[in-house]
Amino acid sequence: xFGRLFVKECKQTVKSLVYWVxxxxxxxxxxxxxxxxxxxRKPEPGQxxxxxxxxxxxxxxMKSVLGELTEEYYRESYTTYPIGFYKNVTLNEEDDxxxxxxxxxxxxxxxREAAGQMVEDWYALQQETGTxxxxxxxxxxxxxxxxxxEGLTYERFGELMDxxxxxxxxxxxxxxxxxxxxxxxxxxxxxxxxxxxTLTEKDRLTGGYARLFSxxxxxxLGILPVFLSVTRGLRDRRAMMQELIYTRRCSSFTIxxxxxxxxxxxxxLPVLIISLVPYLNCVEYAQRAQISIDNLAFVKxxxxxxxxxxxxxxxxxxxxxxxxxxxxxxxVQGAWWFVTVFGGIGRLGGGMYGWSLAPRHNxxxxxQGFHDGFAQLAANRLFYTAAALxxxxxSVLVYSQKxxxxxxxxxxxxxxxxxxxxx
Amino acid sequence: xxxxxxxxxxxQYYGRxxxxxDVSLTIRTGMFGLLGRNGAGKTTLMKVIATLLPKSxxxxxxxxxxxxxxxxxxxxxxxxPQEFSMYPNMTVYEAMDYLGVLSGLGKAERRERIKExxxxxxxxxxxxxxxKALSGGMKRRLGIAQAILHDPKxxxxxxxxxxxxxxxxxxxxxxxxxxxxxxxxxxxTHIVGDIEATCEDIAVLDEGSVIYQGTVPDLVSMTEGKVxxxxxxxxxxxxxKKDYIVTSMxxxxxxxxxxxxxxxxxxxxxxxxxxxxxxxxxxxxxMERGIPE
Numbered sequence: 148x149f150g151r152l153f154v155k156e157c158k159q160t161v162k163s164l165v166y167w168v169x170x171x172x173x174x175x176x177x178x179x180x181x182x183x184x185x186x187x188r189k190p191e192p193g194q195x196x197x198x199x200x201x202x203x204x205x206x207x208x209m210k211s212v213l214g215e216l217t218e219e220y221y222r223e224s225y226t227t228y229p230i231g232f233y234k235n236v237t238l239n240e241e242d243d244x245x246x247x248x249x250x251x252x253x254x255x256x257x258x259r260e261a262a263g264q265m266v267e268d269w270y271a272l273q274q275e276t277g278t279x280x281x282x283x284x285x286x287x288x289x290x291x292x293x294x295x296x297e298g299l300t301y302e303r304f305g306e307l308m309d310x311x312x313x314x315x316x317x318x319x320x321x322x323x324x325x326x327x328x329x330x331x332x333x334x335x336x337x338x339x340x341x342x343x344x345t346l347t348e349k350d351r352l353t354g355g356y357a358r359l360f361s362x363x364x365x366x367x368l369g370i371l372p373v374f375l376s377v378t379r380g381l382r383d384r385r386a387m388m389q390e391l392i393y394t395r396r397c398s399s400f401t402i403x404x405x406x407x408x409x410x411x412x413x414x415x416l417p418v419l420i421i422s423l424v425p426y427l428n429c430v431e432y433a434q435r436a437q438i439s440i441d442n443l444a445f446v447k448x449x450x451x452x453x454x455x456x457x458x459x460x461x462x463x464x465x466x467x468x469x470x471x472x473x474x475x476x477x478x479v480q481g482a483w484w485f486v487t488v489f490g491g492i493g494r495l496g497g498g499m500y501g502w503s504l505a506p507r508h509n510x511x512x513x514x515q516g517f518h519d520g521f522a523q524l525a526a527n528r529l530f531y532t533a534a535a536l537x538x539x540x541x542s543v544l545v546y547s548q549k550x551x552x553x554x555x556x557x558x559x560x561x562x563x564x565x566x567x568x569x570x
Numbered sequence: 571x572x573x574x575x576x577x578x579x580x581x582q583y584y585g586r587x588x589x590x591x592d593v594s595l596t597i598r599t600g601m602f603g604l605l606g607r608n609g610a611g612k613t614t615l616m617k618v619i620a621t622l623l624p625k626s627x628x629x630x631x632x633x634x635x636x637x638x639x640x641x642x643x644x645x646x647x648x649x650x651p652q653e654f655s656m657y658p659n660m661t662v663y664e665a666m667d668y669l670g671v672l673s674g675l676g677k678a679e680r681r682e683r684i685k686e687x688x689x690x691x692x693x694x695x696x697x698x699x700x701x702k703a704l705s706g707g708m709k710r711r712l713g714i715a716q717a718i719l720h721d722p723k724x725x726x727x728x729x730x731x732x733x734x735x736x737x738x739x740x741x742x743x744x745x746x747x748x749x750x751x752x753x754x755x756x757x758x759t760h761i762v763g764d765i766e767a768t769c770e771d772i773a774v775l776d777e778g779s780v781i782y783q784g785t786v787p788d789l790v791s792m793t794e795g796k797v798x799x800x801x802x803x804x805x806x807x808x809x810x811k812k813d814y815i816v817t818s819m820x821x822x823x824x825x826x827x828x829x830x831x832x833x834x835x836x837x838x839x840x841x842x843x844x845x846x847x848x849x850x851x852x853x854x855x856x857m858e859r860g861i862p863e
Contacts (some may be wrong), residue, residue, distance in 0.1 A: 151671045160660065387655040391716060394620050394649040395672035396641065402672070551640060552623035 156409030169371045170417045180363040186432040190339035197339035199331040205301040207330040213254045214291035221262040229318040255296040345514045354446035355511035361452040369505040373464035373480035380468030399547035455528040458535035466538045469545045500524040572634035573760035574663040581602035589614040601750040604758040609777040612758040620649045648717035652728040654667030658702035671781035672744045687715040724754045766847040798840040799829045
């Protein structure tokens with residue numbers, strides 16, 4: 148019965164307008180973001196530039212981190228990622244004074260006015276050097292760098308930054324994990340060649356591009372599946388089919404899980420098909436460059452990176468729709484997605500995946516970052532897979548209760564609204 | 571296996587409101603009518619039998635299976651709710667096929683049953699039509715077909731003739747009678763004519779209580795010798811309404827031919843008539859609430 152119902156549900160999904168809108172958005176997402184991506188060429192000696200890389204030079208780290216602290220202190224607004232999610236922190240007077248004290252000790256900057264002067268000077272310099280456009284838009288931002296106070300050791304710097312991070316509630320740019328990755332330096336030809344070798348040898352080309360593909364697709368997959376699960380959930384009520392289905396012998400588990408599986412499979416299918424485009428690009432390049440690729444990389448990343456997001460968004464939408472018989476899941480998922488997308492802004496380069504619903508890695512490079520953050524990424528993806536399974540289980544429970552005439556939450560909501568309006 | 575539905579001391583509550591009050595019924599094979607005004611508790615009772623509502627108190631067994639074992643009861647019950655439709659963009663055949671899968675029927679069995687049932691409800695030529703393109707009567711017939719798709723021992727139909735034109739209504743009643751030959755069919759309605767034309771056994775519900783259970787002839791016999799008709803003026807009609815239960819009126823110019831219930835002959839021009847189900851139903855309802863003095 149399960150298999151037959153699964154096929155029927157897949158057919159229903161294919162006939163749904165919402166499904167095809169989702170497919171079109173995914174195609175648009177791919178073509179607009181990745182459609183003209185060229186496969187990275189082998190660097191040649193004498194190129195104008197080779198990009199940037201992280202530096203572990205303590206002096207440079209101190210300058211970069213203090214530059215960031217000066218700017219945030221001046222703007223009285225701090226970006227943090229406690230438990231992996233974006234948070235904007237504004238401090239009270241006492242904590243603001245403590246940050247001012249840290250900045251004075253670490254960089255000799257005394258007060259907001261002095262910090263503001265440094266930021267303004269840096270901004271003016273950016274415009275002069277052409278790194279900011281006429282209207283202030285960023286062309287290539289050279290981050291503000293502030294020299295540490297004379298005699299400040301790297302150890303004391305670390306202590307002060309830990310304190311600043313604690314004041315900000317954790318997950319700020321000043322915690323050890325982030326500050327050690329904050330300094331960037333221009334790459335040399337040798338660096339670029341090394342990175343190219345990593346991409347073609349360790350990542351076997353397709354690994355890097357599958358990550359980049361996942362990075363763009365995961366953004367929309369963090370929201371779109373909810374529309375499918377909500378419309379599917381509400382379709383029975385709108386078509387007045389609920390009681391016809393409730394009185395059938397089929398178990399609630401079979402009904403709910405077959406629907407869930409059909410939706411997730413039908414959502415991952417277009418992703419797999421779209422991934423054929425970058426895969427074929429890689430194949431073509433690999434043939435010319437005489438390198439070997441991982442032919443299954445896009446499949447692995449689709450299921451390892453993207454599928455848990457599809458699973459949990461679909462399951463959350465299904466659960467909330469079954470529970471309330473309303474489209475409230477769209478609002479909830481919209482808010483979650485908004486927080487996720489903003490939360491990912493500071494982590495685009497990859498390696499810092501946290502517990503984000505949509506882990507970002509906006510480059511085909513940075514294999515090392517991926518490698519270092521892999522354990523966190525795996526934990527993240529397993530967590531969301533488990534959450535999806537739990538939500539699906541809860542949906543089965545809610546569905547079976549509704550079949551028995553229990554859990555009529557929608558009726559209660561409407562009755563409550565009616566009584567309020569009557570009052 | 572037992573072929574009866576046994577309901578004992580069933581009480582049903584919606585919060586503080588009691589929808590069913592100590593209902594006890596035994597329903598056997600054939601057409602069984604549930605009669606009562608809107609809000610009498612008919613739909614609640616049917617939903618309890620169909621396992622769509624958990625019973626608050628009492629016992630309900632359907633062909634020997636307790637409604638607490640919902641899965642077991644669902645195997646043998648077909649249900650046509652009062653308000654129903656199907657996925658509007660599915661064709662008649664697709665909708666039946668989908669529900670057939672949910673009923674656990676295999677592919678060959680579904681194909682055979684759907685063909686047979688669509689023929690029976692006269693929808694074979696419309697099998698490729700989308701559900702949204704069907705008329706009210708066609709939808710009701712499709713509703714019956716889906717309800718007996720898995721050949722249930724019990725068929726529950728809630729207000730099935732509401733909104734149908736007279737021809738469709740007669741066709742629908744006949745269809746139910748055919749289906750009831752070898753199973754229990756519970757027909758809930760507030761339309762007395764539906765019961766009169768189809769059911770032998772009935773129960774009348776009023777404000778959640780069973781106020782009558784028995785055969786239709788027995789119900790009718792309650793009003794034998796109590797149904798009169800008289801041609802009276804329109805002014806006299808108002809006086810008649812105050813003292814008697816008027817069950818029907820036919821205007822004849824300035825006069826009215828009134829049919830009414832009275833314990834004994836009320837005046838010389840009144841003529842004794844043969845009692846009908848409608849008269850008996852009205853008598854019963856007013857007995858419960860008190861005959862006008």
